[in-house]
Amino acid sequence: MAVLTASRRSLDVERVRADFPALAQSVHGRPLVYLDSAATAQRPRAVLDALTEFYVRDNANVHRGLHELSRRATERYEAARARVARFLGASDPAEVVFVRGTTEAVNLVAWSWGAAELRPGDEVVLTVAEHHSNIVPWQLVAQRTGARLRYIDIDDAGRLRLDELDALLAGGRVKLVSLAHVSNLLGTIHPVAEVCERAHRAGARVFVDGAQGAAHLAVDVAALGCDFYAFSGHKLGGPMGIGALWARRELLEAMQPWQGGGEMIDEVLPERSTYAAVPHRFEAGTPNVAGAVGLAAALDYLESLGQEAREAHEDMLVRYGLERLGAVPGLTLYGPREPEGRIAVFAFTLDGIHPHDIATILDAEGIAIRAGHHCAQLLTRRLGVGSTARASCFVYTAPEELDRLVEGLETARRIFGG
Amino acid sequence: MMDRHPDPDRAGGVPGAASPETPPLSSLFQQLVLEHYKKPRNRGELPGADVDVRMNNPSCGDTVRLQLRFDSDRIAEARFLGDGCSISQASVSMMTQVLEGKTVAEARGLIERMKAMMRGDADAARDKALGDLRALAGVHRFPVRVRCALLGWNALEEALRQAFG
Numbered sequence: 040m041a042v043l044t045a046s047r048r049s050l051d052v053e054r055v056r057a058d059f060p061a062l063a064q065s066v067h068g069r070p071l072v073y074l075d076s077a078a079t080a081q082r083p084r085a086v087l088d089a090l091t092e093f094y095v096r097d098n099a100n101v102h103r104g105l106h107e108l109s110r111r112a113t114e115r116y117e118a119a120r121a122r123v124a125r126f127l128g129a130s131d132p133a134e135v136v137f138v139r140g141t142t143e144a145v146n147l148v149a150w151s152w153g154a155a156e157l158r159p160g161d162e163v164v165l166t167v168a169e170h171h172s173n174i175v176p177w178q179l180v181a182q183r184t185g186a187r188l189r190y191i192d193i194d195d196a197g198r199l200r201l202d203e204l205d206a207l208l209a210g211g212r213v214k215l216v217s218l219a220h221v222s223n224l225l226g227t228i229h230p231v232a233e234v235c236e237r238a239h240r241a242g243a244r245v246f247v248d249g250a251q252g253a254a255h256l257a258v259d260v261a262a263l264g265c266d267f268y269a270f271s272g273h274k275l276g277g278p279m280g281i282g283a284l285w286a287r288r289e290l291l292e293a294m295q296p297w298q299g300g301g302e303m304i305d306e307v308l309p310e311r312s313t314y315a316a317v318p319h320r321f322e323a324g325t326p327n328v329a330g331a332v333g334l335a336a337a338l339d340y341l342e343s344l345g346q347e348a349r350e351a352h353e354d355m356l357v358r359y360g361l362e363r364l365g366a367v368p369g370l371t372l373y374g375p376r377e378p379e380g381r382i383a384v385f386a387f388t389l390d391g392i393h394p395h396d397i398a399t400i401l402d403a404e405g406i407a408i409r410a411g412h413h414c415a416q417l418l419t420r421r422l423g424v425g426s427t428a429r430a431s432c433f434v435y436t437a438p439e440e441l442d443r444l445v446e447g448l449e450t451a452r453r454i455f456g457g
Numbered sequence: 458m459m460d461r462h463p464d465p466d467r468a469g470g471v472p473g474a475a476s477p478e479t480p481p482l483s484s485l486f487q488q489l490v491l492e493h494y495k496k497p498r499n500r501g502e503l504p505g506a507d508v509d510v511r512m513n514n515p516s517c518g519d520t521v522r523l524q525l526r527f528d529s530d531r532i533a534e535a536r537f538l539g540d541g542c543s544i545s546q547a548s549v550s551m552m553t554q555v556l557e558g559k560t561v562a563e564a565r566g567l568i569e570r571m572k573a574m575m576r577g578d579a580d581a582a583r584d585k586a587l588g589d590l591r592a593l594a595g596v597h598r599f600p601v602r603v604r605c606a607l608l609g610w611n612a613l614e615e616a617l618r619q620a621f622g
Binding site: 059067068093120176391392393394395396400410411412419426454455456 | 479481483485487491495516517518520531540541542543546559564599601602
């Protein structure tokens with residue numbers, strides 16, 4: 040397990056890297072440089088071990104068996120729920136619903152809350168920087184309910200235009216503001232607490248998409264003041280296919296189930312049924328118990344690194360990345376150019392070289408990045424680009440890897456004669 | 458930099474040579490490909506086009522708009538507009554070159570030859586009928602890029618279907 044370097048109070052990156060088996064491989068003959076963590080992070084051995092241990096020792100279905108293994112599986116599942124609640128700064132584990140990931144959480148709230156609460160003419164406010172998963176579910180529900188989607192823009196530095204939020208809230212029709220904690224493309228940390236305060240003053244609820252935020256920031260739903268917060272396990276070192284939705288208990292209790300099935304009922308009658316209490320009302324079918332156990336292990340692992348050390352490491356990467364990438368000729372960096380209020384995700388283009396070609400050239404050097412619209416087409420269109428390259432970091436990212444990235448970009452420029 | 462990526466076909470089984478799944482970048486980014494990317498042929502709008510097809514690759518956002526003008530069953534003129542990577546844009550630029558004057562049947566034959574080349578068919582890769590497109594033969598060794606090379610060709614297939622069924 041990794042320890043802090045006391046002098047810098049930052050992470051000992053070599054020690055951290057040793058915890059992630061996938062990082063110790065060569066790709067195309069070069070040591071892997073994994074800079075695609077915003078798409079999915081690699082997993083520490085502690086998570087892989089937790090998954091194996093669950094399946095080897097405690098595997099059984101939950102909440103229904105009367106035998107020892109089922110008791111253990113149920114206990115571990117519910118302990119994972121309490122672990123997630125603690126991670127989010129929530130006092131009540133019943134406010135945590137396990138989902139497949141952030142996308143499922145948005146869909147759950149869109150249908151269970153949105154379809155019941157939204158009326159024709161009501162407004163849902165999104166930002167142009169949203170991931171498609173925080174746009175399309177609202178479009179579907181808006182088409183069903185007659186609600187209207189409104190978007191707030193970003194300024195040229197990539198920061199949210201809060202003045203536009205105020206203007207929309209002043210119209211008096213906004214029922215919900217749904218926004219990312221952190222932009223998956225620009226890396227901007229959105230002023231969520233400020234948004235919540237303004238939205239609540241106007242009587243609107245706030246949903247926070249924490250897919251990127253939970254992987255990089257300390258989350259405290261009470262301090263943020265939001266009504267819903269969702270994140271995915273796989274972006275912070277947990278397994279794929281597990282994530283969590285947190286919602287205020289009174290909201291959850293007033294919401295109808297989204298999916299029906301086993302596990303979520305109280306009593307089933309021919310024409311209708313009564314439902315289980317929250318949160319199980321929203322967890323139809325056999326849940327991803329091993330995933331929840333693995334997610335809890337990932338949260339334990341991140342906690343073991345220390346919040347202060349993680350923040351120092353992130354800050355170092357942000358500053359180093361901005362400096363190194365900013366010096367590459369012909370490179371346009373999107374998102375805030377100042378290190379404050381952003382995370383270490385760097386979206387960029389290179390003059391005369393398409394992002395896909397950049398990605399292929401980097402891949403040949405063993406460097407994994409993402410290229411494309413990053414499921415944020417409203418944003419890439421707003422930025423006036425079809426596609427960008429994106430390098431994204433996590434707790435195991437070493438500054439030397441950003442050096443390798445910059446070398447790879449020089450190679451791309453040589454091949455394309457730039 | 459190319460010498461850091463020895464061509465496995467020419468490396469003669471030298472120990473430590475790149476593994477077969479590591480094709481050299483030079484087999485993808487041929488000079489002729491980069492030339493078409495930087496100076497595309499037949500790029501622009503085609504006034505009086507008989508058919509006008511847009512094709513995009515939703516997974517990456519690459520777009521091609523292909524316009525054709527026919528003279529009975531021959532392609533009299535082909536022009537394109539588009540936005541995307543070197544492979545998708547060079548491929549459609551090269552395609553418009555070989556299409557001019559071809560009958561619909563010949564054009565359909567070229568589509569099949571191009572697809573065969575993208576499956577690694579060595580005969581197709583030597584077929585003079587493909588013209589400059591033979592410079593794209595190496596793309597088949599980069600499976601994730603094959604759909605880039607075929608974007609314009611899918612547009613052609615759709616254009617011929619719309620015009621001739």
